[in-house]
Amino acid sequence: MQTITTVAELRRALADAHRADKRVGLVPTMGYLHDGHLALIEASRAQCDVTVVSIFVNPTQFGPREDLSTYPRDFQRDEKLCRDAGVTIVFAPVSQEIYPAQFETFVEPGELAKPLCGAFRPGHFRGVATVVCKLFNMVQPDVAFFGQKDFQQCAVVRRMAIDLNLPIEIVTVPTVREADRLAMSSRNRYLSEEDRGQALAISRGLFAAAEAFGLGERNVDKLVAIAKRHLETVDQLQYLELVDGDTLKPASSPLHRPAALCVAAYVGSTRLIDNVILQPTP
Template sequence: MKVITKVAELRRALADVRNAEKRIGFVPTMGYLHDGHLALISASREHCDVTVVSIFVNPTQFGPNEDLSRYPRDFARDEALCGSAGVSIIFAPSAEEIYPAQFESFVEPGELAKPLCGAFRPGHFRGVATVVCKLFNMVQPDVAYFGQKDFQQCAVIRRMTVDLNLPIEIVTVPTVREPDGLAMSSRNRYLCPEERDRSLAISRGLFAAARAMADFG
């Protein structure tokens, strides 16, 4: 497994792969990996010859009062997990590599980004769409894998990919949950025991609604 930090080196490393007509799978992450990320890696390895995982905490998707500075980071742990999971390349660029001096061009998503999470986090999906578009251009994968947990993000990225004619297949992978039903997330570590217990109301409500719909149908 290679760990690459520069775009130019990444492109050189993937040139031979592409020339050999091998299929490239891509899993973009912000690190602090868990079993949900490993499920994406597994899906990529099943269908692709080479799997690239990016680890980059993207500053443009964080609001001014959000958790950019304290977002969980543990690159040594992430590297070990990727190695065990069969990842071919980790792309771990610096912020300066992604957003060089005088950077000023952004991808502005449309109506899909306005409700739900977008209503409470102004500019969030602008940052997400921009960094994913840049990573797509850097990696140039055949397939990119995302978790269904981030449903609105998946919808925004799928729309962007179609609208900008990016030749990439977007695959969504089912949400991976803890044994009690809580969706796995890097930010779960923020929860105190009381908050952790209260958070189960979300998955319980979703499963109850799904059962009710099934009974109705």
């Protein structure tokens, strides 16, 4: 495994793979890796000849009162996990390598970036789309792998790839969960034991609604209400919405198209997101 910190070195390292028409996979991360990230790496290794993992805490996707300075970091641990997982290249640039002096060109996503997290984190998806587009240009992967937990991010990135004619397949890997069904997240380390108990209300609510859906419930308001009953114990419910799986617009009753029940909630000072996909059978 190579650890690379500059774009020039990265391009040199990938030149032979591109010339040999090897299939290159990219797993973009902000580090502090967990089993969710390792599932993305495993998917890349299964589908690609070369797997590149980027580790970069992207400043442009954090708001002024968010946790950029305290976001968990442990590069040595991440590097070992990548080596053990069979990663080909770890790309770990400094901020100036991604955003050089006088940087002023951003990717501005459209309607998909406005609801859900976009309504509460202005500029977040602008930062996400920009850094992901830059990573795509630097690595030139054939496939990029993202986790379903970040459902809206996946939708924004997929739309960007289509709109900008980027020849990259976007693969969404199912959410990996702890034994207690809490969705894996780097921010879970912020949770105290008491907080963690509260946080389980999120997955309980989502899975209760999914169970009702499996039993035939197709009324959007009823499905949301089922989930919401479980979420009364979180400190702040930022949103709980059932949205169309393609447009992210509010889903309509009776539910007949693929949809996502998405939630963002604060437990203590930690903001957690999660979702379940509801897939009507034809």
